[in-house]
Amino acid sequence: MKITEEFIELGLHNGELNKMQLALLGEEFPPQVGWESLLLGRELSVSDGNLFLFLRGKFPLTVQKQIVKNYQLVADFHKKKKSAQSSDREAKLQTTAHTLVIYCDGACQGNPGKAGSGLALYHGAEKPTLLYGKYTANGTNNTAELYALYKALLLAKDAPKAEIYSDSKYSIDCITTWAYGWKAKGWKKKGGEIKNLELIKQAHILYESIKGHTTVKHVKAHSGIEGNELADRMAVQAIKDKVEEYKVYDYSDINRVLSLSEG
Numbered sequence: 001m002k003i004t005e006e007f008i009e010l011g012l013h014n015g016e017l018n019k020m021q022l023a024l025l026g027e028e029f030p031p032q033v034g035w036e037s038l039l040l041g042r043e044l045s046v047s048d049g050n051l052f053l054f055l056r057g058k059f060p061l062t063v064q065k066q067i068v069k070n071y072q073l074v075a076d077f078h079k080k081k082k083s084a085q086s087s088d089r090e091a092k093l094q095t096t097a098h099t100l101v102i103y104c105d106g107a108c109q110g111n112p113g114k115a116g117s118g119l120a121l122y123h124g125a126e127k128p129t130l131l132y133g134k135y136t137a138n139g140t141n142n143t144a145e146l147y148a149l150y151k152a153l154l155l156a157k158d159a160p161k162a163e164i165y166s167d168s169k170y171s172i173d174c175i176t177t178w179a180y181g182w183k184a185k186g187w188k189k190k191g192g193e194i195k196n197l198e199l200i201k202q203a204h205i206l207y208e209s210i211k212g213h214t215t216v217k218h219v220k221a222h223s224g225i226e227g228n229e230l231a232d233r234m235a236v237q238a239i240k241d242k243v244e245e246y247k248v249y250d251y252s253d254i255n256r257v258l259s260l261s262e263g
Contacts, residue, residue: 106144118234
């Protein structure tokens, strides 16, 4: 995440930051004149951003340090929990080595606004392949989610068996449920137009052709499911980098990807 004036304002207490807050931002205490302008635009991890806000207040240095220790204890606890979940996931993937598992997600900054889509592909016990793209300067949350699901269906087409997970009930229902009624009525519905109709048509036709070996399921957003979180980060990255055609995201440390900005 980037440091903004709004973010700094959230951390201020009586117009000041304490020593540990400034340390997180890479500044000395007391800060030099004009310190606010020097910080703007710097990158800060999501974890450090959260800790910065937890530290808000006028506390003795010993209390500040204790807050940091407590925060790290909580972070370590969740890291161990996530590691255990990851081990369970790998064990499951070993038993379904021929199943392609795809998580897809869309993001939009403003609605309408800048939009992008992301995917995380799992096959066997290999590390997931991450894709990001379909940047649109004037998209919506729904179009971004639909583009992501359509791309997932395209990828599932050539797999012997595939499972697709999306946190968008709208996009899933459009393609796997509502489309049947709309199609029977000549692609019309009561109460007005069907938004994103052409995209829904394409995705529905594709879904019909592969549903014998592909399942599409809903997953709760931001609930700690690795694939969903990775797809979310890729959707945001597509907006950040303005990637129009889907690209593979190169990475070595999955935790660093998870620390990228959330949608």
